[in-house]
Amino acid sequence: MAVSLIRTTESHTGTTGSVSQASYTFAVGQAGDAPKGILVFTMQGVSATEVATNVTYGGQPLSKVTGGSAADTATEPGRVTAWFLGTSVPQGAPSGGVVVTRTNDTTTQYAVAFLLGGAADLEVKGTPVLQQENAAMTAVTIDDGLTSGASIVLAAGYSGDNTPAPAAATGMSTGHTLEGSYAYSFGAHYETTPTFGSRSRGCAATNDDRAQVVLAVGEAAQAQTYQIAGTVNAASGASGIVTSRLGIDFTQINAVSGASGAITKKVWVSIAGTAVVVSTTTANIVAKRVVSGAVGVVSGSTCAVTLVVQGVTYQIAGTANIVSGTSANITSGLGIAGTCACESGTQGTITAAYLVSGTIDAVSGASASVTVVGEVPAPVLKYWSGSAWIATHVA
Numbered sequence: 362m363a364v365s366l367i368r369t370t371e372s373h374t375g376t377t378g379s380v381s382q383a384s385y386t387f388a389v390g391q392a393g394d395a396p397k398g399i400l401v402f403t404m405q406g407v408s409a410t411e412v413a414t415n416v417t418y419g420g421q422p423l424s425k426v427t428g429g430s431a432a433d434t435a436t437e438p439g440r441v442t443a444w445f446l447g448t449s450v451p452q453g454a455p456s457g458g459v460v461v462t463r464t465n466d467t468t469t470q471y472a473v474a475f476l477l478g479g480a481a482d483l484e485v486k487g488t489p490v491l492q493q494e495n496a497a498m499t500a501v502t503i504d505d506g507l508t509s510g511a512s513i514v515l516a517a518g519y520s521g522d523n524t525p526a527p528a529a530a531t532g533m534s535t536g537h538t539l540e541g542s543y544a545y546s547f548g549a550h551y552e553t554t555p556t557f558g559s560r561s562r563g564c565a566a567t568n569d570d571r572a573q574v575v576l577a578v579g580e581a582a583q584a585q586t587y588q589i590a591g592t593v594n595a596a597s598g599a600s601g602i603v604t605s606r607l608g609i610d611f612t613q614i615n616a617v618s619g620a621s622g623a624i625t626k627k628v629w630v631s632i633a634g635t636a637v638v639v640s641t642t643t644a645n646i647v648a649k650r651v652v653s654g655a656v657g658v659v660s661g662s663t664c665a666v667t668l669v670v671q672g673v674t675y676q677i678a679g680t681a682n683i684v685s686g687t688s689a690n691i692t693s694g695l696g697i698a699g700t701c702a703c704e705s706g707t708q709g710t711i712t713a714a715y716l717v718s719g720t721i722d723a724v725s726g727a728s729a730s731v732t733v734v735g736e737v738p739a740p741v742l743k744y745w746s747g748s749a750w751i752a753t754h755v756a
Contacts, residue, residue, distance in 0.1 A: 363511040364479040364579050366551050367394055369536050372461070372472040376542045379472075383465045388458040389418070389474045390451070396476045398447040398483030398578060399423065401459060402517035405470040406545040409438035409572075412470060415462040416444040419455025431491040431572040437521035439545055441572045447483035447581065473537050473549040475515050482581040486512045489576040490563075498566040498573050500530035505577035507557035512579030514552035514562040521545050521570025530565045545570070555579075 372379065372387040379385040390396065401423060403413040409432040416423040429443035459474050477483055486505035492498055498518050505512040518527035526538035527548030539547040548564045563575045 364397075364477060364483060364513050364555055366513060367396055367476040367478045369473065369475045369549075369551065370459075371474075371537045371539065371549075372459070373539070376540070378469045378539070378541060379461070379463065380469045381465060381467055382463070384460055384462045385470075385472075386458055386460045387472070387474070388454065389476050390454045390458070392453050394453055394476065395478065396450045396452070397479040397481065397580075398445065398477040399450055399459075400475045400477065400515055400576075400578060401444040401461070402441055402473045402515075402549050402574065403444065403461060403463075403470060404439075404441045404472070404517055404519055404539070404547040404549070405468050406437075406439045406519065406541075406543055406547075408468045409434040409440050410468075411440060411442060412464040412466065412468045413442060413444075413461055413472075414464065416472075417457070417460045417462075418446060418474075419451030419457055421446055421449060421451055426485055426489060426574075426576065428491070429485075429489045429574050429576060431493045431519075431574045433494055433519065433521070433570045433572045435495055435570075437545060437570040439519035439521070439570070439572050441517050441519050441547075441574045443489065443515075443517070443574050443576060445485055445578070447485075447578075469541065469543060471539050471541075471547055473517060473539075473547075475536070475549075475551060477513065477578060479580045483578050484581040486577045486579040489574055491575075492518075492563075492571050492573040494571070495569045496571060497569060498527055498564055498571040500532075500561045500563040500565065501573075501575050502559060503562050503575050503577055504559040505557060505579060507579060509557060510579060511555040511557050512577040513555040514560070514575060514577050515550075516563045516573065516575040517547065517549040518564035518566060518571060518573035519545065519547055520566040520568045522566060522568035525566075527564035527566040527573070530561070530563045532560060532562050533564075 368389070368391070370387060370389045372385060389399070399418050401416050401418075403416070405412060411430065423444040423446045426443040426445050429445075430440065431442075432438070432440040459472065461470070461472050463470060486507060487503065490501040490503050492501060498520060503514055505514075514533070516530075516533065520527050521544065523542075523544050523546050524540050526540045526546035528538070529535045529548070529550035532553060533550040534553045535548075536551050537547070537549045539549075548566070550564055552562055557579075564573055
């Protein structure tokens with residue numbers, strides 16, 4: 362379910378808006394509504410000085426949209442401001458509806474609310490586009506920054522002409538045209554068909570006094586999952602997992618004999634690794650920075666290639682091969698390059714506070730370890746600059 366318009370409501374349907382009062386209220390939601398976001402435009406004439414001080418919906422506060430307020434400060438002053446809530450939006454028909462708290466003066470103000478649906482929390486996408494001061498109001502180029510999915514463009518405008526009110530530009534549907542008994546008017550409109558990328562949207566009016574805000578709202582990114590290049594093959598009873606907090610450059614998992622495979626990450630740097638599991642086994646490669654490693658397990662065993670220092674995982678290059686109920690571990694405080702081979706009930710460990718290169722071969726109930734603690738050169742790490750892998754060092 363992409364972002365969509367559930368309904369839109371205006372605060373005042375007559376020729377008189379809110380004036381000389383500390384707040385005003387209007388209903389928006391209805392029973393059964395399941396909104397993920399609400400956008401409110403406050404629109405005023407007579408003065409360009411903001412009079413709205415707070416907006417709530419069902420008691421939940423909306424935030425003033427950054428860069429989402431436009432004003433005409435000369436000749437026929439006015440202002441339009443966007444307020445938004447995209448998380449924990451009250452459902453159904455919440456008590457109190459929209460409440461706009463304002464300066465109690467003679468400035469006339471209206472408000473329009475757009476109740477929005479979606480499959481996830483919503484957020485303002487890209488940067489709002491403003492038209493201000495003395496010129497005709499026209500459609501503007503708005504870019505939500507998306508390359509897929511969809512956002513919905515919403516626009517509101519103040520005009521120094523009392524009739525006609527600002528109309529919907531191409532690609533927009535008419536939401537509200539508010540023509541009071543004043544020498545100014547307001548319009549608030551919505552995109553007919555949500556889409557993505559750059560497009561021309563907004564309101565239109567020929568008068569030379571204007572204040573227009575145009576913005577896009579779309580679904581918030583979930584779990585911040587970015588580019589992955591990898592292959593997962595799984596069947597019948599095993600699992601293979603590659604996880605990273607800072608990205609996956611290339612990962613391949615092959616799981617055989619009733620298995621599942623997953624590749625996940627939260628931000629962006631690199632894992633390059635291969636995990637192969639057979640017959641109810643598990644293989645894991647975990648990193649918060651960069652991992653280059655290979656894991657192979659057979660017949661009911663576990664194997665891990667992991668590196669953590671003060672809660673942060675750095676570069677590791679290691680190979681572990683285990684057979685028949687054994688464990689092999691390669692762990693490091695800062696960097697490691699090693700090989701561990703175990704067979705038949707044995708255990709092998711490589712541990713380092715800095716950099717270690719070692720080999721463990723253990724057979725038949727034995728244990729072997731290589732441990733290094735001391736001032737040795739730190740390993741070279743890599744991070745993603747946005748266009749290339751950059752080598753750096755960990756102090």
